[in-house]
Amino acid sequence: MTNPANSATRKARWITLVAACAAVASIGVGALPASAAQPIPAPVVGTIGHRQSVDEEALAKAMAPGGVAAGTMVRTSGPGVRWTKATGPLSHDPAASFRIGSMTKMFTSTVVLQLVAEGRFTLDTPIREVLPETVPAHWKPITIGQLLSHTSGLGLPCEPLADGLGLTPERVVHAWTGCATAPESPVTVQQYNGANCFFLGLAIEKVTGRTYAEEVQRRIARPLGLRHTYVPQAGDSSMPTPSLDAPVPKEPWAWAEGGMISNAPDMERFTKALLGGRLLPPAQQSRLFVMPALSKTSKQPYSAGGLAFFKLSDGTEVWGKTGSMAQYTSGVFATADGRRVVTYSFLPGPAATKDEVIGHVTGIVEAAL
Template sequence: MTTRPRAAHRLTVTCMALAAVATGLAAAPTATAAPSVLASHHDTRDATAVQALLATLPDGVTDAAVVRVAGGGMRGLYTGTAGEVEADGRFPVGSVTKVFTDAVVLQLVAEHRIGIDEPVRRHLPELLPANYASVTVRQLLDHTSDLPRPARVPLDPRGVVAASFAADAAGRPGRVPAPGTVQQYNGLNSFVAGLLVEEVTGRSYIHELDRRILRPLALRSTGLSEDPAIAWAWSEGGLTSTPGDLDAFLKALLGGRLLPPAQQRHLFEVPAVPGAPENTSCPTGTACFSAGGLMGIELNGKKIWGKTGSSGGWTSGVFASTDDHRRTVYTLRPHPLSTPQQQRTRVEAVVKAALTD
């Protein structure tokens, strides 16, 4: 057992939303060797359930786990680990990347360099086909753009977007897009958002991310993956980070450090539209993603906000409750022989232990 004092906030997540995270994970990559261990702050009043859960790992479902809990009356930060994993190791965070991208876009909105309800094609006329001329920046961020799903091809970002539109046109000829009518969680929105950042600023996406978020928050262990199999996902899912960096980012984002009040409110604006049938991240059949890319979900009578992501054999999540200000960050590596249902159940158990028990 080691001691890792720090200060922080609070969070949570719902079962069905968590289910989308754990489904279809790849076999786990090799982790940094370390004995199975629990690491915590000396004040563990609110972390006993997490400690008890981690003490049972690794098992046939989870090979390794890191869970951090902070805020909500705790005097410091709790960090627990199990299996061969470092308490603040660096992991691919998958779709948590989207929230970083959206924060950069909202900063550009705050600077009046783009409008939240401005058509995206005004800046990227050669990228979006003419029948998507009405898609707005807001619709990219809250996943109501009705863009086609991304082609999973290892190309540069513009190549991914072009291939996605070409594949959709070939597979669904004559389709008329209907932006703003339904929410369909879609990674192509984040590819286009990253390209929008580059077009508006005249600099690379990673340069702007570093200048606006990573350096100001001292997130020294966050950046694009060096693994080509992960890095191709770019502004949609290409980042690697640590639990500590993710927690610091979430605290700053929800605490108003990254955005002025006028743009901060977009983090909690969810469109009043239905969710697409396959949009399993939103459990009630209605939209749950905000204009800042966060999921807003009710759990045990509390509203919580955050994001999940999975990549390279890891599944991660960052969530926070706006009423009692508790945050949690988790990263799990599933056993290669575990089933998707077992993985969903384990993610649910971890989050419940961290935030509701």
């Protein structure tokens, strides 16, 4: 059973995690001072949850259709544990696809770290060396590593961006780099900013000579057998069948920042492979669990590898990412070894408040892990 006495504490812990990550439209959220290299302490050592089963009573209560969520899908697995269910109007097919939103960033970070391992660039390489025409020469250098860890110093865009059709990665990047003044320096806070992944996506394409979508397929999706995971082409608003969510009138495009489609079994397999060390060499794998110095003052810390880090009420350390697209709020979290994973997606009710949505996520993750 979930302890009601812990609900307020859990809620507070998750506020920034959900609010900062959930909306793909927030690629410009958060103004912050500019970049400066920071010392990185020893990696956080993940603890493994002691519970050998899910709290089915708590999950049933959290997933019941109502004012907070019209419907919810949850899949969780681990040693001796495999549980999946959907409620409300969502598809009850366990392989139903959905738009994963900012969970896409986990794929972007993985490809970037693979390229670091191949010597295409380093974490200390200024992004301007890879994309000379992108960052103004008079700016203090912003490195690949700072983009990954949300310590880049990029703040708000200096020109408006319309969602969906007509956007290109280059145009999005220009919205941040076409400013009359450079970001402040040095950076003093870690601040989540989806714009970082547009820079990283362009860097991936520049050094590989292939599209971001192709690199995700050849490096991650095909090797892991993720048959339902892909980056849609620009202008493609269709969804596979079955799917949790229906197509939307406008193209829900967010590319390397938040544009991918997947399903719960694929996200589970990817997360297990990533945290279990199957996708990265040891040197790059360790970056997933290293916390930048600036993360100590962050309300929601991110690792040097771009993963959100959080402690459950029982002390279990979990890593993963939230995301939102096409009105759905989703996420995947796992223990540090990748053995216990929960994937969820739900449709918030029209009257649901931010705090209620946060509480919904809290209840799901606490009960499932």
